[in-house]
Amino acid sequence: MVATLEKTGVGADQEIRPRRRTLVLDVITYTVLVVSSLLVLGPFLLSTMTSLKSSKQFAAEPATSFPSPLTADSYVGLIQGNYGFGRSILVTAVVSLVIVVGQTVFSVFAAYAFARLEFPGRDFLFWAYLSTLMVPGVVTMIPLYLLLSESGLRNTFWALVLPFVFGSPYAIFLLRQHFLSLPTDLISAARLDGAGHLRILWHVVVPLSKPVVSTLAVITAVTHWNSFLWPLIITSGDRWQVITVATANLQTQFNGNWTLVMAATTIAIVPLLALFVAFHKTIVSSLTIKGFN
Amino acid sequence: MPGVVRSTRRRREILSGYAFLLPSLIGISVFLAVPIVTVVWLSFQKWDLIGPAEFIGLDNFRAVLTDGRFLHSLIVTTLFVAAALPLQTVLGLGLGMFLERRVPGSAVFRVVLLLPWVAAPLALGIVWKWIFAPTDGLLNAIVGQRIEWLATPSLVLPAIVVVSVWTNIGYVSLFFAAGLRAIPSDVVDASRIDGAGRWHRFRYISLPLLRPTMFFVLVTGLISSFQVFDTAYALAPNGGPERAGDVVTGRIYYEAFQSFQFGRAAVMALVLFVILVVFTLLQQRYFRSRTTYEVA
Numbered sequence: 001m002v003a004t005l006e007k008t009g010v011g012a013d014q015e016i017r018p019r020r021r022t023l024v025l026d027v028i029t030y031t032v033l034v035v036s037s038l039l040v041l042g043p044f045l046l047s048t049m050t051s052l053k054s055s056k057q058f059a060a061e062p063a064t065s066f067p068s069p070l071t072a073d074s075y076v077g078l079i080q081g082n083y084g085f086g087r088s089i090l091v092t093a094v095v096s097l098v099i100v101v102g103q104t105v106f107s108v109f110a111a112y113a114f115a116r117l118e119f120p121g122r123d124f125l126f127w128a129y130l131s132t133l134m135v136p137g138v139v140t141m142i143p144l145y146l147l148l149s150e151s152g153l154r155n156t157f158w159a160l161v162l163p164f165v166f167g168s169p170y171a172i173f174l175l176r177q178h179f180l181s182l183p184t185d186l187i188s189a190a191r192l193d194g195a196g197h198l199r200i201l202w203h204v205v206v207p208l209s210k211p212v213v214s215t216l217a218v219i220t221a222v223t224h225w226n227s228f229l230w231p232l233i234i235t236s237g238d239r240w241q242v243i244t245v246a247t248a249n250l251q252t253q254f255n256g257n258w259t260l261v262m263a264a265t266t267i268a269i270v271p272l273l274a275l276f277v278a279f280h281k282t283i284v285s286s287l288t289i290k291g292f293n
Numbered sequence: 294m295p296g297v298v299r300s301t302r303r304r305r306e307i308l309s310g311y312a313f314l315l316p317s318l319i320g321i322s323v324f325l326a327v328p329i330v331t332v333v334w335l336s337f338q339k340w341d342l343i344g345p346a347e348f349i350g351l352d353n354f355r356a357v358l359t360d361g362r363f364l365h366s367l368i369v370t371t372l373f374v375a376a377a378l379p380l381q382t383v384l385g386l387g388l389g390m391f392l393e394r395r396v397p398g399s400a401v402f403r404v405v406l407l408l409p410w411v412a413a414p415l416a417l418g419i420v421w422k423w424i425f426a427p428t429d430g431l432l433n434a435i436v437g438q439r440i441e442w443l444a445t446p447s448l449v450l451p452a453i454v455v456v457s458v459w460t461n462i463g464y465v466s467l468f469f470a471a472g473l474r475a476i477p478s479d480v481v482d483a484s485r486i487d488g489a490g491r492w493h494r495f496r497y498i499s500l501p502l503l504r505p506t507m508f509f510v511l512v513t514g515l516i517s518s519f520q521v522f523d524t525a526y527a528l529a530p531n532g533g534p535e536r537a538g539d540v541v542t543g544r545i546y547y548e549a550f551q552s553f554q555f556g557r558a559a560v561m562a563l564v565l566f567v568i569l570v571v572f573t574l575l576q577q578r579y580f581r582s583r584t585t586y587e588v589a
Contacts, residue, residue, distance in 0.1 A: 029391045033402045036388060040406055040463060046431055047420045063434040110317040119310030125318070132325045136520055136569060138542050139562045142549050143331035144324060149342070166320020197309045226413035228523045229542075233550060244415040248527065251419050258423050268416035276411040280404045287467065 044269070051075070051262035058259050074263035084238035085264065088246040095160045095242065096224045102165035104217050110167055111175030112201050116187065126176075129169045137229075145233050159234045160242070164224065171216050178212045179205060215286035218279050225272055243268045335559035342553060349556070357560040365536060366544035367564075373450060373457075373540060374518045381458045381465050382510055386503075388462060389469025403470075406463030414460065418527025421456045425528070446537040449529050453538055456524050465510055472506030473499060508580045515572055519565065522546070541565050 050058065051074050053067040079086045113119075114126050144163060145154075153159045182205065190200045206213060228244040235241060241249070247264040254260055276283065336353055340346035357363055388406070392399055409417060424431040425442035433439055442448050476499060484498050522542040529538025531547070541561070549558035 025394070026396055029394050029396050032388070032391045033396075033399065036462075037402055037405045040409060040459070043417070043420050043424060043431075043459075044408065044412075047423065050423070058429065063429060063431040106316040106320070109313040113310045113313035117306055117310040117313070119307040122310065125314065128326075129317075129321060132321060132329070134570070135325070135329055136516065136566060138520055138522075138545055139332055139566050140325060140328035142545075142555055142558050142562060143328035143335060145549075146331070146335075146340075146342070146555065147323075147328065163320075163324040166324070167317035169321060169325070172317060197306075197313070222411055226415070228413070228415040228526075229546070233546070244413050244523075247416055247419060251422065251527075252530070256426075256429075258426070258429060261419060262423060265416040265420050269412040269420075272411050272413070273408055276407070277404060280407075284400075284403055284407070284467065 044273075047262045048266050048270075050258055051266050053259055055257070055259050074259045075267075078260060078263050078267070083246065083250060084241060085243075085246055085250070085267075087238065088241050088243050089267065091157075091160075091240055092225060092242045092244075095157070096221055098161050099164045099224045100217050100220045102161075103167055103171060103220050104213065106165075106167035107171035107175055107216070108201070108206065108213065110172045111179055112197070112205060114172065114176045115179035116205075117197065129172060132169050133173065141230065141233065148234060155235050155237070155240055157240060160231060160240060163230075168220070171220070174216065175209070175212065178209055182208055211282045211286055214279065215283050218275060218283055221275060222272055332559050332562060335556055336563055338556045340555050342555065353556045353560045357557050357564065360557075362536070362539070363541075363544055363548075363561055366532075366539045366541045367568075369450065369537070369539050370519060370521070370541045373454060373521060374515060376451075376454045377457045377461075377518050378511065378514050380454070381461045381514065382507075384458065385462050385465025385510065386469045388466035389473060392466055392470035393473040403463075403467065406466060408463070409460040410464040414523035415527055417460060418456065418524045421452070421524075422527055425452060443528055444534055446533070446535040449533040449538040453521070453525055453528055453540075456528065457518065457521060460524075461514070465514070468506050468510055469503065472503045476502045504580060508576065512573055512576055515576070516569055519569055519572075 046063070049067055050063070052070050052072070053065075054069070054071050054073060057065070057067065110129075114122065114129075148154055148159045148162075153162070186204055186208075187200055190204050195203070226244065227242070228248070231240075231242040231245050232248070235245065243264075247261070247268050250264050251261050335346075337348055337350060338346040339349045339352070392403060392406075422443065427433060427439055427441050427444070430442075432442065440448075442452055480502070481494060481498060484494050489497070520542050521540050525533075525538050525540045525543055532539030532543065542565075545558050545561045545565070548554050548561060
């Protein structure tokens with residue numbers, strides 16, 4: 001049909017051009033998206049491939065070769081060996097979990113107070129919370145280290161958890177904005193039914209805010225699972241070593257033993273990719289629409 | 294009677310307000326507000342944690358502002374930001390334009406492109422350290438040459454830039470895609486009817502309307518890239534060859550936790566803070582002074 005139309009003169013040509021143009025544009029779009037996706041996925045796939053090779057194959061064949069035989073030796077060695085890596089996984093998981101639960105619950109409380117309750121000093125406190133957002137982590141890191149080591153908490157579980165578990169100004173701000181946008185009628189109706197603030201929060205506000213709360217929880221999990229500088233400073237030795245610190249130490253200690261090191265990076269990376277893929281729908285839309293900017 | 298009910302109600306609301314706020318108030322005061330005050334106090338002290346702190350006036354400021362290594366790290370960081378920020382913004386905008394077209398399957402690409410943003414920067418840094426490794430690394434296997442990427446001073450900073458841009462580009466493109474989506478199609482259609490070409494539509498319609506997105510992407514990008522640490526720590530430990538990858542946050546870390554000069558490190562942190570505030574205000578002024586277009 002295209003061929004016949006093309007031969008029938010000027011009018012037909014005008015009709016066909018936009019369609020052909022979108023086709024060309026579609027081809028370019030897919031090319032760009034596929035190429036950039038491959039560039040993004042490449043390092044992930046190739047490092048995982050390396051972690052599944054025997055050290056013999058890694059030494060003998062080029063880096064791009066496919067693992068044969070496929071072996072989990074590096075992972076087994078990493079967990080069972082004397083690297084303390086198994087413990088690091090546990091420490092990181094527990095620390096992240098405690099922070100996510102604490103930070104989410106306490107931030108929801110604070111945000112509700114700022115958005116829906118009236119009490120003296122509210123606006124000043126909100127302004128004070130907001131102003132701490134301007135201060136980058138590097139600035140507070142040194143005094144925080146001195147504070148915790150002078151309290152005898154250096155190299156403890158508490159040092160990893162306490163500074164973050166009571167809520168974050170960022171989360172409180174975002175949640176407050178969201179709570180303000182909820183319909184007032186619903187909350188007033190619940191008030192008239194005699195519900196207390198805790199019940200309103202739990203049965204009305206939180207169910208209406210599930211996407212925002214879960215996005216925040218995932219972002220908190222990502223931030224603290226990936227955290228490196230703070231654990232590097234405040235812990236030493238194997239006892240409270242988190243995955244990122246363990247991976248960095250492993251690389252320095254066994255430079256060149258890339259099958260082992262790539263097993264460590266894969267363990268550090270993959271759980272979060274899984275978490276993200278599981279929640280991607282909520283996160284991708286919340287990030288750009290719900291005012292995360 | 295109703296007045297009594299109202300006042301107990303009111304009192305209860307005030308009490309719940311403080312009760313709800315209490316945990317975060319404790320946390321933020323002790324672990325954020327106190328450290329912010331302490332860092333200023335610390336900048337006037339000489340303290341190595343072993344002896345007591347000693348007030349030394351402006352000595353730390355004098356020492357830091359004449360410290361060649363610190364000034365060098367400021368230059369390295371500025372170069373890093375000057376390369377990484379425009380690259381990730383331009384490439385992110387380009388990629389965002391293709392994502393915005395929402396061809397079938399673009400949701401999958403969105404997720405894939407965001408993956409580096411979710412992964413630990415330190416772990417990614419070490420993956421890239423393998424990619425750049427001289428003998429058994431990926432890149433040399435591909436180019437078929439033995440290049441000492443991370444041992445060559447002139448290549449260290451570009452390597453950190455590449456890894457950083459690679460990490461952030463998907464995240465940036467997502468925001469531009471959303472910004473472009475928000476532009477009402479009748480504005481674009483009207484310009485098309487007026488005979489504006491593709492470049493004109495982009496330059497005079499899309500780009501000005503993307504101003505809020507652009508501001509957000511630039512400000513957050515600037516603040517985070519000025520504080521780059523994990524990637525630099527992985528690719529250029531101790532600053533790398535000839536300190537070519539010695540970024541400011543790393544400098545602060547080494548000053549405090551290798552040299553135990555906590556007072557000087559506090560001054561360096563304050564200098565970094567002031568730089569960030571100044572740049573943020575400048576960007577704000579620039580974006581405010583230009584005409585803004587309200588997108589309904």
